[in-house]
Amino acid sequence: MTLDRRTFLGTAAVATLAAPMVRAQGKPKVVVIGGGAGGATAARYIAKDSDGAIDVTLVEPTRKYYTCFFSNLYIGGFRDLASIGHTYGTLASDYGINVVHDWAVGVDRDAMTVTLTGGDTLPYDKLILSPGIDFVDGAVPGWDITAQNAMPHAYKAGSQSELLKAQVEAMPEGGLYAMVAPPNPYRCPPGPYERISMVAHVLKQTNPSAKILIVDPKQSFSKQALFEEGWQKHYGGMVERIGPDFGGANVSVNPDEMTVDIDGAVEKVDVCNVIPAMKAGRIAELAGVTDGNWAPVNASDMSTKADPDVYVLGDASAQGDMPKSGFSANSQAKVCANAVRGALTGSRVFPAKYANTCWSLIDENDGVKVGATYEATPDKIAKVDGFISQTGEDADLRKATYEESVGWYAGITADMFG
Structure with a gap:
């Protein structure tokens, strides 16, 4: 209907x-x-x-x-x-x-x-x-609510949404957008992955050599087959996801340095969307x-x-x-x-x-x-x-x-x- x-x-x-x-x-x-x-x-x-x-x-x-x-x-x-x-x-x-x-x-x-x-x-x-x-205090080591301007969560809509959108649009050519995805249970199970799709949609138009990295503590997520099919169809090669088997459950961030530590491997990022527990x-x-x-x-x-x-x-x-x-x-x-x-x-x-x-x-x-x-x-x-x-x-x-x-x-x- x-x-x-x-x-x-x-x-x-x-x-x-x-x-x-x-x-x-x-x-x-x-x-x-x-x-x-x-x-x-x-x-x-x-x-x-x-x-x-x-x-x-x-x-x-x-x-x-x-x-x-x-x-x-x-x-x-x-x-x-x-x-x-x-x-x-x-x-x-x-x-x-x-x-x-x-x-x-x-x-x-x-x-x-x-x-x-x-x-x-x-x-x-x-x-x-x-x-x-x-948000649960200490859910993502290195991040707390005072870091939300450097690494926005944008999981309460309004100014945080504006900030994340502006950061995506200001990414350097070929830059890296990282998302630290939340553990279960959390608001809107498909929400983080729809956001990846929307960020990819913007980057495809304005910054097609940019990359997106999802660091995810969960083995699977809502509508996973649908999103992965869509990412391959519309944004082939742009989106990479690291699940818990490869370090996605052992993550910390440094907002001052704009880095994400994934099980000991440090990534320098241009935008970091941290969605805590x-x-x-x-x-x-x-x-x-x-x-x-x-x-x-x-x-x-x-x-x-x-x-x-x-x-x-x-x-x-x-x-x-x-x-x-x-x-x-x-x-x-x-x-x-x-x-x-x-x-x-x-x-x-x-x-x-x-x-x-x-x-x-x-x-x-x-x-x-x-x-x-x-x-x-x-x-x-x-x-x-x-x-x-x-x-x-x-x-x-x-x-x-x-x-x-x-x-x-x-x-x-x-x-x-x-």
Whole structure:
């Protein structure tokens, strides 16, 4: 099925039934932390479907949110930065959501309050955390967040995406671009390899003698056969990958010298994209709902194992079989919103169903995808069935897959931001 904005929003809709509020002491309060695919979607659906019966506050530090999905296409020159940037005005004006641009720096689960950097304290009846990812300290020896200007991660979109794009475009003739790929699990399994494709697309046009080196701690990666087929077809000889059997799991970097040490062999590089190991965004840890890295949740409603009044969506959650993607976060947000609304107003709660698709662009009009449907089990969100593009597909099908992804982007961003 080809997805456009109309069909995406139509299939995503959650049925609602009017019901009296459970609590009599005024409107129940929901605080949502994080305004991405999980948080913005959850806030919008709770506000919309409760028809004003729930007081919804969305806490997000940035006034313009740049989606990580499609940020690789910006690096590759297929989108401009403005096209992946979104604001929160419609959520406030059309849905009555109290949008607070600040950092959440503390959660008191006993008092059921959230503390902000500015000093405000927000009470909640239900708390939804969708903070995305942070990086594991020391994951790549020689690199920490202070080195992100010399060796950008570009795994939080916006200024980092701009920086990496500028560095690629400024590479000397015949230069070397290196990526230190992350270990599992991490945000967007195909993301690093779509980025390689987009960097290769730029270099093929502007610097065809340049080389790309992937240093990877993983034996395999999402859509590997599709990417490797595409790299050979479109960028023959440009891309080399070093896996763990040849030192890819024993890597350090020196941002001052712009070098990468691969199992003792030192490479001088011109651009180094370091994507470290990841964990849940800091506020989940501060709330005390993580296992040290990720937040374990119940598959039926995305509530945490640590506290039934706290929910964790998207990348930050440990939920089972779903990948950490924008589509997943959006899907989880709708299940969570329905459950939260039901708990606070007595409205009907539907059985949890989840879906995901991850599209990737390899070259112009050469799109591929992987996806699945999922169900809630007592132990986890479990995969029911799946699909993936095949090697050797014809050009018309690959073009249609790319166009489908463009329609999905329009649909999901409308679903998130109104």
